[in-house]
Amino acid sequence: MEFTFLGTGAGVPSTKRNVSSTALRLDSGEVWLFDCGEATQHQILTSTITLSKVTAIFITHLHGDHIFGLPGILGSRSFQGGETELKIYGPKGLARFINTAIEISGTHLRYPLRMIEVEDGFQVQESDMDIKVALLEHGIDSFGYRIEEADKIGSLNVEKLKSLGVQPGPVYQKFKKGESITLESGNKVHASEVIGPPIKGRHIVYCGDTRFLEKTISFATNADLLIHEATFSSEKSSLAFEYYHSTTKEAAQIAKTANVKKLLLNHISSRYQEVDMEELLCEAKAVFENTEIVKDHMTVHLPLTKPSSS
Structure with a gap:
Protein backbone atom coordinates (compact mmCIF):
# COMPACT_ATOMS: atom_id res chain seq x y z
CA MET A 1 0.00 0.00 0.00
CA GLU A 2 1.43 3.38 -0.96
CA PHE A 3 0.42 7.02 -1.30
CA THR A 4 1.52 9.24 -4.16
CA PHE A 5 0.92 12.94 -3.60
CA LEU A 6 -0.16 14.56 -6.85
CA GLY A 7 -0.99 17.99 -5.44
CA THR A 8 -0.01 19.31 -2.02
CA GLY A 9 -0.76 23.04 -2.24
CA ALA A 10 -3.62 25.12 -0.89
CA GLY A 11 -6.13 27.25 -2.80
CA VAL A 12 -4.20 27.98 -5.98
CA PRO A 13 -1.35 26.13 -7.70
CA SER A 14 2.25 27.29 -7.51
CA THR A 15 5.32 26.30 -9.49
CA LYS A 16 6.23 23.76 -6.79
CA ARG A 17 2.83 22.57 -5.55
CA ASN A 18 -0.28 21.74 -7.53
CA VAL A 19 -3.70 21.84 -5.85
CA SER A 20 -5.10 18.91 -3.89
CA SER A 21 -5.01 15.29 -5.01
CA THR A 22 -3.56 12.14 -3.51
CA ALA A 23 -3.46 8.63 -4.99
CA LEU A 24 -3.60 5.50 -2.85
CA ARG A 25 -2.36 2.35 -4.57
CA LEU A 26 -3.75 -0.74 -2.85
CA ASP A 27 -1.97 -4.08 -2.66
CA SER A 28 -4.46 -5.39 -5.25
CA GLY A 29 -3.21 -2.82 -7.79
CA GLU A 30 -6.38 -0.74 -7.61
CA VAL A 31 -5.94 3.02 -7.20
CA TRP A 32 -8.11 5.35 -5.15
CA LEU A 33 -7.92 9.13 -5.49
CA PHE A 34 -8.55 11.54 -2.66
CA ASP A 35 -9.62 14.90 -4.07
CA CYS A 36 -9.05 15.92 -7.65
CA GLY A 37 -7.97 19.52 -8.10
CA GLU A 38 -7.24 21.20 -11.43
CA ALA A 39 -4.44 19.54 -13.46
CA THR A 40 -4.56 16.30 -11.49
CA GLN A 41 -4.43 14.34 -14.74
CA HIS A 42 -1.28 16.23 -15.75
CA GLN A 43 0.31 15.20 -12.47
CA ILE A 44 -0.71 11.61 -13.12
CA LEU A 45 1.12 11.70 -16.48
CA THR A 46 4.43 12.10 -14.65
CA SER A 47 3.63 9.40 -12.08
CA THR A 48 3.26 5.61 -12.15
CA ILE A 49 -0.53 5.89 -11.75
CA THR A 50 -2.73 4.55 -14.56
CA LEU A 51 -6.20 6.04 -14.92
CA SER A 52 -7.77 2.70 -15.87
CA LYS A 53 -6.68 1.37 -12.45
CA VAL A 54 -8.59 4.13 -10.61
CA THR A 55 -11.70 2.48 -9.18
CA ALA A 56 -12.81 5.03 -6.57
CA ILE A 57 -12.48 8.75 -5.92
CA PHE A 58 -13.15 10.31 -2.52
CA ILE A 59 -13.89 14.04 -2.52
CA THR A 60 -13.52 15.84 0.81
CA HIS A 61 -15.41 19.02 -0.15
CA LEU A 62 -16.58 21.03 -3.12
CA HIS A 63 -14.09 23.91 -3.25
CA GLY A 64 -12.58 24.26 -6.70
CA ASP A 65 -9.04 23.34 -5.71
CA HIS A 66 -10.40 19.90 -4.75
CA ILE A 67 -12.82 19.16 -7.63
CA PHE A 68 -11.98 21.15 -10.77
CA GLY A 69 -9.86 18.29 -12.12
CA LEU A 70 -12.73 15.80 -12.03
CA PRO A 71 -14.27 16.37 -15.50
CA GLY A 72 -10.90 15.92 -17.19
CA ILE A 73 -10.10 12.78 -15.21
CA LEU A 74 -13.47 11.22 -16.02
CA GLY A 75 -13.16 11.94 -19.74
CA SER A 76 -9.53 10.82 -20.01
CA ARG A 77 -10.25 7.57 -18.18
CA SER A 78 -12.80 6.80 -20.89
CA PHE A 79 -10.51 7.89 -23.77
CA GLN A 80 -7.76 5.64 -22.40
CA GLY A 81 -9.96 2.56 -22.52
CA GLY A 82 -11.27 2.39 -18.97
CA GLU A 83 -14.42 0.26 -18.91
CA THR A 84 -14.75 -0.87 -15.29
CA GLU A 85 -17.10 0.91 -12.88
CA LEU A 86 -15.86 4.04 -11.16
CA LYS A 87 -17.33 5.14 -7.83
CA ILE A 88 -17.12 8.71 -6.60
CA TYR A 89 -17.86 9.58 -2.98
CA GLY A 90 -18.34 13.14 -1.78
CA PRO A 91 -20.62 15.80 -0.29
CA LYS A 92 -24.13 16.65 -1.39
CA GLY A 93 -23.99 18.59 -4.66
CA LEU A 94 -21.15 16.52 -6.12
CA ALA A 95 -23.43 14.52 -8.43
CA ARG A 96 -24.99 17.73 -9.78
CA PHE A 97 -21.54 19.19 -10.49
CA ILE A 98 -20.37 16.07 -12.33
CA ASN A 99 -23.58 15.52 -14.27
CA THR A 100 -23.65 19.16 -15.38
CA ALA A 101 -20.02 19.07 -16.54
CA ILE A 102 -20.55 15.81 -18.46
CA GLU A 103 -23.80 16.97 -20.06
CA ILE A 104 -22.69 20.44 -21.12
CA SER A 105 -19.34 19.23 -22.48
CA GLY A 106 -20.92 16.32 -24.33
CA THR A 107 -18.49 13.90 -22.67
CA HIS A 108 -19.26 10.23 -23.32
CA LEU A 109 -18.11 7.74 -20.69
CA ARG A 110 -17.52 4.15 -21.75
CA TYR A 111 -17.76 2.91 -18.18
CA PRO A 112 -20.50 2.95 -15.52
CA LEU A 113 -20.18 5.85 -13.09
CA ARG A 114 -21.70 5.61 -9.63
CA MET A 115 -21.87 8.71 -7.42
CA ILE A 116 -22.47 8.37 -3.69
CA GLU A 117 -23.11 11.51 -1.65
CA VAL A 118 -21.94 11.13 1.95
CA GLU A 119 -22.82 12.68 5.27
CA ASP A 120 -21.46 12.61 8.81
CA GLY A 121 -21.28 9.04 10.10
CA PHE A 122 -21.57 7.43 6.64
CA GLN A 123 -19.92 4.00 6.38
CA VAL A 124 -19.29 1.70 3.45
CA GLN A 125 -17.11 -1.30 2.60
CA GLU A 126 -14.88 -1.36 -0.47
CA SER A 127 -12.82 -4.50 -1.12
CA ASP A 128 -11.47 -5.48 2.30
CA MET A 129 -11.63 -1.90 3.58
CA ASP A 130 -14.16 -0.34 5.94
CA ILE A 131 -14.53 3.36 5.14
CA LYS A 132 -15.89 5.79 7.70
CA VAL A 133 -16.77 9.44 7.15
CA ALA A 134 -16.71 12.35 9.59
CA LEU A 135 -17.88 15.93 9.04
CA LEU A 136 -15.12 18.43 9.82
CA GLU A 137 -15.29 22.24 10.10
CA HIS A 138 -14.59 24.31 7.00
CA GLY A 139 -17.41 26.73 6.30
CA ILE A 140 -18.88 24.36 3.71
CA ASP A 141 -19.28 20.63 4.35
CA SER A 142 -15.83 19.07 4.40
CA PHE A 143 -15.22 15.46 5.33
CA GLY A 144 -12.50 13.22 6.65
CA TYR A 145 -12.21 9.61 5.51
CA ARG A 146 -10.97 6.78 7.72
CA ILE A 147 -9.92 3.62 5.86
CA GLU A 148 -9.65 0.48 7.98
CA GLU A 149 -8.13 -2.54 6.30
CA ALA A 150 -9.32 -5.96 7.49
CA ASP A 151 -6.83 -8.02 9.47
CA LYS A 152 -4.99 -10.59 7.36
CA ILE A 153 -4.40 -14.23 8.16
CA GLY A 154 -1.03 -14.95 9.74
CA SER A 155 1.98 -16.47 7.99
CA LEU A 156 2.39 -20.21 7.55
CA ASN A 157 5.17 -21.78 9.60
CA ILE A 195 -0.34 -20.40 11.21
CA GLY A 196 1.02 -17.41 13.07
CA PRO A 197 -1.06 -14.68 14.70
CA PRO A 198 -3.21 -12.43 12.46
CA ILE A 199 -1.51 -9.48 10.77
CA LYS A 200 -3.25 -6.27 11.76
CA GLY A 201 -4.76 -4.31 8.90
CA ARG A 202 -3.63 -0.74 8.32
CA HIS A 203 -5.77 2.22 9.40
CA ILE A 204 -5.44 5.52 7.53
CA VAL A 205 -7.15 8.86 8.09
CA TYR A 206 -7.31 11.48 5.35
CA CYS A 207 -8.73 14.85 6.40
CA GLY A 208 -10.14 17.50 4.12
CA ASP A 209 -9.75 21.20 4.83
CA THR A 210 -10.67 21.93 8.42
CA ARG A 211 -10.09 24.00 11.49
CA PHE A 212 -8.53 22.31 14.52
CA LEU A 213 -11.29 20.06 15.80
CA GLU A 214 -11.47 17.86 18.90
CA LYS A 215 -13.68 15.49 16.91
CA THR A 216 -10.77 14.71 14.61
CA ILE A 217 -8.83 13.29 17.55
CA SER A 218 -11.34 10.54 18.22
CA PHE A 219 -11.77 9.94 14.49
CA ALA A 220 -8.02 9.44 14.03
CA THR A 221 -7.35 7.48 17.23
CA ASN A 222 -4.61 4.85 16.84
CA ALA A 223 -4.37 5.30 13.07
CA ASP A 224 -1.19 4.09 11.40
CA LEU A 225 -1.16 7.21 9.25
CA LEU A 226 -2.85 10.60 9.51
CA ILE A 227 -2.81 12.93 6.48
CA HIS A 228 -3.89 16.36 7.69
CA GLU A 229 -3.89 19.83 6.24
CA ALA A 230 -1.43 22.41 7.58
CA THR A 231 -2.21 25.50 5.54
CA PHE A 232 -0.57 27.95 7.95
CA SER A 233 2.34 28.22 10.35
CA SER A 234 1.59 28.35 14.06
CA GLU A 235 2.09 32.12 14.20
CA LYS A 236 -0.87 32.48 11.79
CA SER A 237 -3.32 30.64 14.07
CA SER A 238 -5.84 33.52 14.04
CA LEU A 239 -5.77 33.61 10.23
CA ALA A 240 -6.13 29.83 10.11
CA PHE A 241 -9.21 29.98 12.32
CA GLU A 242 -10.72 32.81 10.28
CA TYR A 243 -10.34 30.87 7.03
CA TYR A 244 -11.35 27.48 8.50
CA HIS A 245 -7.90 25.94 8.25
CA SER A 246 -5.30 24.40 10.56
CA THR A 247 -1.74 25.20 11.49
CA THR A 248 1.24 22.85 11.57
CA LYS A 249 1.16 22.80 15.36
CA GLU A 250 -2.58 22.08 15.51
CA ALA A 251 -2.25 19.12 13.14
CA ALA A 252 0.63 17.79 15.23
CA GLN A 253 -1.42 18.14 18.41
CA ILE A 254 -4.18 16.04 16.87
CA ALA A 255 -1.66 13.36 15.86
CA LYS A 256 -0.12 13.28 19.33
CA THR A 257 -3.39 13.16 21.25
CA ALA A 258 -4.89 10.61 18.85
CA ASN A 259 -1.85 8.35 19.28
CA VAL A 260 -1.27 7.94 15.55
CA LYS A 261 1.95 6.39 14.32
CA LYS A 262 2.83 8.87 11.58
CA LEU A 263 1.64 12.33 10.48
CA LEU A 264 1.90 13.72 6.95
CA LEU A 265 1.25 17.46 6.59
CA ASN A 266 -0.52 18.47 3.40
CA HIS A 267 -2.28 21.47 1.78
CA ILE A 268 0.54 23.99 2.31
CA SER A 269 -0.20 27.64 1.51
CA SER A 270 1.67 29.11 -1.47
CA ARG A 271 2.87 31.92 0.81
CA TYR A 272 5.46 29.45 2.09
CA GLN A 273 8.46 28.71 -0.12
CA GLU A 274 10.84 25.76 0.02
CA VAL A 275 13.14 27.68 2.34
CA ASP A 276 10.28 27.86 4.85
CA MET A 277 9.64 24.11 4.99
CA GLU A 278 12.25 23.37 7.63
CA GLU A 279 10.74 25.90 10.03
CA LEU A 280 7.22 24.59 9.42
CA LEU A 281 8.39 21.05 10.01
CA CYS A 282 10.20 21.99 13.21
CA GLU A 283 7.00 23.53 14.57
CA ALA A 284 5.15 20.28 14.07
CA LYS A 285 7.97 17.97 15.21
CA ALA A 286 8.26 19.89 18.48
CA VAL A 287 4.79 18.52 19.25
CA PHE A 288 4.80 15.21 17.34
CA GLU A 289 8.16 13.86 16.24
CA ASN A 290 7.13 11.42 13.53
CA THR A 291 5.97 14.11 11.10
CA GLU A 292 6.77 14.85 7.46
CA ILE A 293 5.66 17.60 5.11
CA VAL A 294 4.68 16.06 1.79
CA LYS A 295 5.49 17.52 -1.60
CA ASP A 296 4.26 16.88 -5.12
CA HIS A 297 5.24 13.48 -6.59
CA MET A 298 6.36 12.18 -3.20
CA THR A 299 5.48 8.52 -2.57
CA VAL A 300 5.04 7.12 0.94
CA HIS A 301 4.91 3.37 1.51
CA LEU A 302 2.82 1.96 4.33
CA PRO A 303 3.84 -1.67 4.93
CA LEU A 304 1.93 -4.17 7.00
CA THR A 305 3.04 -4.44 10.60
CA LYS A 306 4.19 -8.00 11.19
CA PRO A 307 3.25 -9.42 14.61
CA SER A 308 6.15 -9.66 17.02
CA SER A 309 7.43 -13.16 17.63
CA SER A 310 6.68 -14.53 21.10
Whole structure:
Protein backbone atom coordinates (compact mmCIF):
# COMPACT_ATOMS: atom_id res chain seq x y z
CA MET A 1 0.00 0.00 0.00
CA GLU A 2 1.43 3.38 -0.96
CA PHE A 3 0.42 7.02 -1.30
CA THR A 4 1.52 9.24 -4.16
CA PHE A 5 0.92 12.94 -3.60
CA LEU A 6 -0.16 14.56 -6.85
CA GLY A 7 -0.99 17.99 -5.44
CA THR A 8 -0.01 19.31 -2.02
CA GLY A 9 -0.76 23.04 -2.24
CA ALA A 10 -3.62 25.12 -0.89
CA GLY A 11 -6.13 27.25 -2.80
CA VAL A 12 -4.20 27.98 -5.98
CA PRO A 13 -1.35 26.13 -7.70
CA SER A 14 2.25 27.29 -7.51
CA THR A 15 5.32 26.30 -9.49
CA LYS A 16 6.23 23.76 -6.79
CA ARG A 17 2.83 22.57 -5.55
CA ASN A 18 -0.28 21.74 -7.53
CA VAL A 19 -3.70 21.84 -5.85
CA SER A 20 -5.10 18.91 -3.89
CA SER A 21 -5.01 15.29 -5.01
CA THR A 22 -3.56 12.14 -3.51
CA ALA A 23 -3.46 8.63 -4.99
CA LEU A 24 -3.60 5.50 -2.85
CA ARG A 25 -2.36 2.35 -4.57
CA LEU A 26 -3.75 -0.74 -2.85
CA ASP A 27 -1.97 -4.08 -2.66
CA SER A 28 -4.46 -5.39 -5.25
CA GLY A 29 -3.21 -2.82 -7.79
CA GLU A 30 -6.38 -0.74 -7.61
CA VAL A 31 -5.94 3.02 -7.20
CA TRP A 32 -8.11 5.35 -5.15
CA LEU A 33 -7.92 9.13 -5.49
CA PHE A 34 -8.55 11.54 -2.66
CA ASP A 35 -9.62 14.90 -4.07
CA CYS A 36 -9.05 15.92 -7.65
CA GLY A 37 -7.97 19.52 -8.10
CA GLU A 38 -7.24 21.20 -11.43
CA ALA A 39 -4.44 19.54 -13.46
CA THR A 40 -4.56 16.30 -11.49
CA GLN A 41 -4.43 14.34 -14.74
CA HIS A 42 -1.28 16.23 -15.75
CA GLN A 43 0.31 15.20 -12.47
CA ILE A 44 -0.71 11.61 -13.12
CA LEU A 45 1.12 11.70 -16.48
CA THR A 46 4.43 12.10 -14.65
CA SER A 47 3.63 9.40 -12.08
CA THR A 48 3.26 5.61 -12.15
CA ILE A 49 -0.53 5.89 -11.75
CA THR A 50 -2.73 4.55 -14.56
CA LEU A 51 -6.20 6.04 -14.92
CA SER A 52 -7.77 2.70 -15.87
CA LYS A 53 -6.68 1.37 -12.45
CA VAL A 54 -8.59 4.13 -10.61
CA THR A 55 -11.70 2.48 -9.18
CA ALA A 56 -12.81 5.03 -6.57
CA ILE A 57 -12.48 8.75 -5.92
CA PHE A 58 -13.15 10.31 -2.52
CA ILE A 59 -13.89 14.04 -2.52
CA THR A 60 -13.52 15.84 0.81
CA HIS A 61 -15.41 19.02 -0.15
CA LEU A 62 -16.58 21.03 -3.12
CA HIS A 63 -14.09 23.91 -3.25
CA GLY A 64 -12.58 24.26 -6.70
CA ASP A 65 -9.04 23.34 -5.71
CA HIS A 66 -10.40 19.90 -4.75
CA ILE A 67 -12.82 19.16 -7.63
CA PHE A 68 -11.98 21.15 -10.77
CA GLY A 69 -9.86 18.29 -12.12
CA LEU A 70 -12.73 15.80 -12.03
CA PRO A 71 -14.27 16.37 -15.50
CA GLY A 72 -10.90 15.92 -17.19
CA ILE A 73 -10.10 12.78 -15.21
CA LEU A 74 -13.47 11.22 -16.02
CA GLY A 75 -13.16 11.94 -19.74
CA SER A 76 -9.53 10.82 -20.01
CA ARG A 77 -10.25 7.57 -18.18
CA SER A 78 -12.80 6.80 -20.89
CA PHE A 79 -10.51 7.89 -23.77
CA GLN A 80 -7.76 5.64 -22.40
CA GLY A 81 -9.96 2.56 -22.52
CA GLY A 82 -11.27 2.39 -18.97
CA GLU A 83 -14.42 0.26 -18.91
CA THR A 84 -14.75 -0.87 -15.29
CA GLU A 85 -17.10 0.91 -12.88
CA LEU A 86 -15.86 4.04 -11.16
CA LYS A 87 -17.33 5.14 -7.83
CA ILE A 88 -17.12 8.71 -6.60
CA TYR A 89 -17.86 9.58 -2.98
CA GLY A 90 -18.34 13.14 -1.78
CA PRO A 91 -20.62 15.80 -0.29
CA LYS A 92 -24.13 16.65 -1.39
CA GLY A 93 -23.99 18.59 -4.66
CA LEU A 94 -21.15 16.52 -6.12
CA ALA A 95 -23.43 14.52 -8.43
CA ARG A 96 -24.99 17.73 -9.78
CA PHE A 97 -21.54 19.19 -10.49
CA ILE A 98 -20.37 16.07 -12.33
CA ASN A 99 -23.58 15.52 -14.27
CA THR A 100 -23.65 19.16 -15.38
CA ALA A 101 -20.02 19.07 -16.54
CA ILE A 102 -20.55 15.81 -18.46
CA GLU A 103 -23.80 16.97 -20.06
CA ILE A 104 -22.69 20.44 -21.12
CA SER A 105 -19.34 19.23 -22.48
CA GLY A 106 -20.92 16.32 -24.33
CA THR A 107 -18.49 13.90 -22.67
CA HIS A 108 -19.26 10.23 -23.32
CA LEU A 109 -18.11 7.74 -20.69
CA ARG A 110 -17.52 4.15 -21.75
CA TYR A 111 -17.76 2.91 -18.18
CA PRO A 112 -20.50 2.95 -15.52
CA LEU A 113 -20.18 5.85 -13.09
CA ARG A 114 -21.70 5.61 -9.63
CA MET A 115 -21.87 8.71 -7.42
CA ILE A 116 -22.47 8.37 -3.69
CA GLU A 117 -23.11 11.51 -1.65
CA VAL A 118 -21.94 11.13 1.95
CA GLU A 119 -22.82 12.68 5.27
CA ASP A 120 -21.46 12.61 8.81
CA GLY A 121 -21.28 9.04 10.10
CA PHE A 122 -21.57 7.43 6.64
CA GLN A 123 -19.92 4.00 6.38
CA VAL A 124 -19.29 1.70 3.45
CA GLN A 125 -17.11 -1.30 2.60
CA GLU A 126 -14.88 -1.36 -0.47
CA SER A 127 -12.82 -4.50 -1.12
CA ASP A 128 -11.47 -5.48 2.30
CA MET A 129 -11.63 -1.90 3.58
CA ASP A 130 -14.16 -0.34 5.94
CA ILE A 131 -14.53 3.36 5.14
CA LYS A 132 -15.89 5.79 7.70
CA VAL A 133 -16.77 9.44 7.15
CA ALA A 134 -16.71 12.35 9.59
CA LEU A 135 -17.88 15.93 9.04
CA LEU A 136 -15.12 18.43 9.82
CA GLU A 137 -15.29 22.24 10.10
CA HIS A 138 -14.59 24.31 7.00
CA GLY A 139 -17.41 26.73 6.30
CA ILE A 140 -18.88 24.36 3.71
CA ASP A 141 -19.28 20.63 4.35
CA SER A 142 -15.83 19.07 4.40
CA PHE A 143 -15.22 15.46 5.33
CA GLY A 144 -12.50 13.22 6.65
CA TYR A 145 -12.21 9.61 5.51
CA ARG A 146 -10.97 6.78 7.72
CA ILE A 147 -9.92 3.62 5.86
CA GLU A 148 -9.65 0.48 7.98
CA GLU A 149 -8.13 -2.54 6.30
CA ALA A 150 -9.32 -5.96 7.49
CA ASP A 151 -6.83 -8.02 9.47
CA LYS A 152 -4.99 -10.59 7.36
CA ILE A 153 -4.40 -14.23 8.16
CA GLY A 154 -1.03 -14.95 9.74
CA SER A 155 1.98 -16.47 7.99
CA LEU A 156 2.39 -20.21 7.55
CA ASN A 157 5.17 -21.78 9.60
CA VAL A 158 6.78 -23.57 6.65
CA GLU A 159 9.60 -25.06 8.69
CA LYS A 160 7.18 -26.65 11.11
CA LEU A 161 5.09 -28.02 8.24
CA LYS A 162 8.16 -29.60 6.68
CA SER A 163 9.15 -31.12 10.03
CA LEU A 164 5.71 -32.72 10.13
CA GLY A 165 6.24 -34.13 6.65
CA VAL A 166 3.99 -31.67 4.84
CA GLN A 167 5.76 -30.47 1.70
CA PRO A 168 4.90 -27.25 -0.18
CA GLY A 169 1.89 -27.54 -2.46
CA PRO A 170 -1.84 -26.90 -2.72
CA VAL A 171 -2.32 -28.31 0.77
CA TYR A 172 -0.75 -25.12 2.16
CA GLN A 173 -3.73 -23.14 0.87
CA LYS A 174 -6.04 -25.39 2.87
CA PHE A 175 -4.24 -24.38 6.04
CA LYS A 176 -4.60 -20.73 4.98
CA LYS A 177 -8.35 -21.32 4.81
CA GLY A 178 -8.33 -22.65 8.36
CA GLU A 179 -8.78 -26.30 7.43
CA SER A 180 -7.29 -29.31 9.21
CA ILE A 181 -5.37 -31.97 7.27
CA THR A 182 -4.99 -35.67 8.06
CA LEU A 183 -1.53 -36.98 7.12
CA GLU A 184 -0.79 -40.43 5.67
CA SER A 185 0.41 -41.41 9.14
CA GLY A 186 -3.09 -40.74 10.46
CA ASN A 187 -2.01 -37.70 12.46
CA LYS A 188 -4.16 -34.60 12.07
CA VAL A 189 -2.58 -31.16 11.67
CA HIS A 190 -4.78 -28.21 12.59
CA ALA A 191 -4.38 -24.84 10.91
CA SER A 192 -3.99 -23.15 14.28
CA GLU A 193 -0.81 -25.19 14.87
CA VAL A 194 0.99 -23.93 11.77
CA ILE A 195 -0.34 -20.40 11.21
CA GLY A 196 1.02 -17.41 13.07
CA PRO A 197 -1.06 -14.68 14.70
CA PRO A 198 -3.21 -12.43 12.46
CA ILE A 199 -1.51 -9.48 10.77
CA LYS A 200 -3.25 -6.27 11.76
CA GLY A 201 -4.76 -4.31 8.90
CA ARG A 202 -3.63 -0.74 8.32
CA HIS A 203 -5.77 2.22 9.40
CA ILE A 204 -5.44 5.52 7.53
CA VAL A 205 -7.15 8.86 8.09
CA TYR A 206 -7.31 11.48 5.35
CA CYS A 207 -8.73 14.85 6.40
CA GLY A 208 -10.14 17.50 4.12
CA ASP A 209 -9.75 21.20 4.83
CA THR A 210 -10.67 21.93 8.42
CA ARG A 211 -10.09 24.00 11.49
CA PHE A 212 -8.53 22.31 14.52
CA LEU A 213 -11.29 20.06 15.80
CA GLU A 214 -11.47 17.86 18.90
CA LYS A 215 -13.68 15.49 16.91
CA THR A 216 -10.77 14.71 14.61
CA ILE A 217 -8.83 13.29 17.55
CA SER A 218 -11.34 10.54 18.22
CA PHE A 219 -11.77 9.94 14.49
CA ALA A 220 -8.02 9.44 14.03
CA THR A 221 -7.35 7.48 17.23
CA ASN A 222 -4.61 4.85 16.84
CA ALA A 223 -4.37 5.30 13.07
CA ASP A 224 -1.19 4.09 11.40
CA LEU A 225 -1.16 7.21 9.25
CA LEU A 226 -2.85 10.60 9.51
CA ILE A 227 -2.81 12.93 6.48
CA HIS A 228 -3.89 16.36 7.69
CA GLU A 229 -3.89 19.83 6.24
CA ALA A 230 -1.43 22.41 7.58
CA THR A 231 -2.21 25.50 5.54
CA PHE A 232 -0.57 27.95 7.95
CA SER A 233 2.34 28.22 10.35
CA SER A 234 1.59 28.35 14.06
CA GLU A 235 2.09 32.12 14.20
CA LYS A 236 -0.87 32.48 11.79
CA SER A 237 -3.32 30.64 14.07
CA SER A 238 -5.84 33.52 14.04
CA LEU A 239 -5.77 33.61 10.23
CA ALA A 240 -6.13 29.83 10.11
CA PHE A 241 -9.21 29.98 12.32
CA GLU A 242 -10.72 32.81 10.28
CA TYR A 243 -10.34 30.87 7.03
CA TYR A 244 -11.35 27.48 8.50
CA HIS A 245 -7.90 25.94 8.25
CA SER A 246 -5.30 24.40 10.56
CA THR A 247 -1.74 25.20 11.49
CA THR A 248 1.24 22.85 11.57
CA LYS A 249 1.16 22.80 15.36
CA GLU A 250 -2.58 22.08 15.51
CA ALA A 251 -2.25 19.12 13.14
CA ALA A 252 0.63 17.79 15.23
CA GLN A 253 -1.42 18.14 18.41
CA ILE A 254 -4.18 16.04 16.87
CA ALA A 255 -1.66 13.36 15.86
CA LYS A 256 -0.12 13.28 19.33
CA THR A 257 -3.39 13.16 21.25
CA ALA A 258 -4.89 10.61 18.85
CA ASN A 259 -1.85 8.35 19.28
CA VAL A 260 -1.27 7.94 15.55
CA LYS A 261 1.95 6.39 14.32
CA LYS A 262 2.83 8.87 11.58
CA LEU A 263 1.64 12.33 10.48
CA LEU A 264 1.90 13.72 6.95
CA LEU A 265 1.25 17.46 6.59
CA ASN A 266 -0.52 18.47 3.40
CA HIS A 267 -2.28 21.47 1.78
CA ILE A 268 0.54 23.99 2.31
CA SER A 269 -0.20 27.64 1.51
CA SER A 270 1.67 29.11 -1.47
CA ARG A 271 2.87 31.92 0.81
CA TYR A 272 5.46 29.45 2.09
CA GLN A 273 8.46 28.71 -0.12
CA GLU A 274 10.84 25.76 0.02
CA VAL A 275 13.14 27.68 2.34
CA ASP A 276 10.28 27.86 4.85
CA MET A 277 9.64 24.11 4.99
CA GLU A 278 12.25 23.37 7.63
CA GLU A 279 10.74 25.90 10.03
CA LEU A 280 7.22 24.59 9.42
CA LEU A 281 8.39 21.05 10.01
CA CYS A 282 10.20 21.99 13.21
CA GLU A 283 7.00 23.53 14.57
CA ALA A 284 5.15 20.28 14.07
CA LYS A 285 7.97 17.97 15.21
CA ALA A 286 8.26 19.89 18.48
CA VAL A 287 4.79 18.52 19.25
CA PHE A 288 4.80 15.21 17.34
CA GLU A 289 8.16 13.86 16.24
CA ASN A 290 7.13 11.42 13.53
CA THR A 291 5.97 14.11 11.10
CA GLU A 292 6.77 14.85 7.46
CA ILE A 293 5.66 17.60 5.11
CA VAL A 294 4.68 16.06 1.79
CA LYS A 295 5.49 17.52 -1.60
CA ASP A 296 4.26 16.88 -5.12
CA HIS A 297 5.24 13.48 -6.59
CA MET A 298 6.36 12.18 -3.20
CA THR A 299 5.48 8.52 -2.57
CA VAL A 300 5.04 7.12 0.94
CA HIS A 301 4.91 3.37 1.51
CA LEU A 302 2.82 1.96 4.33
CA PRO A 303 3.84 -1.67 4.93
CA LEU A 304 1.93 -4.17 7.00
CA THR A 305 3.04 -4.44 10.60
CA LYS A 306 4.19 -8.00 11.19
CA PRO A 307 3.25 -9.42 14.61
CA SER A 308 6.15 -9.66 17.02
CA SER A 309 7.43 -13.16 17.63
CA SER A 310 6.68 -14.53 21.10
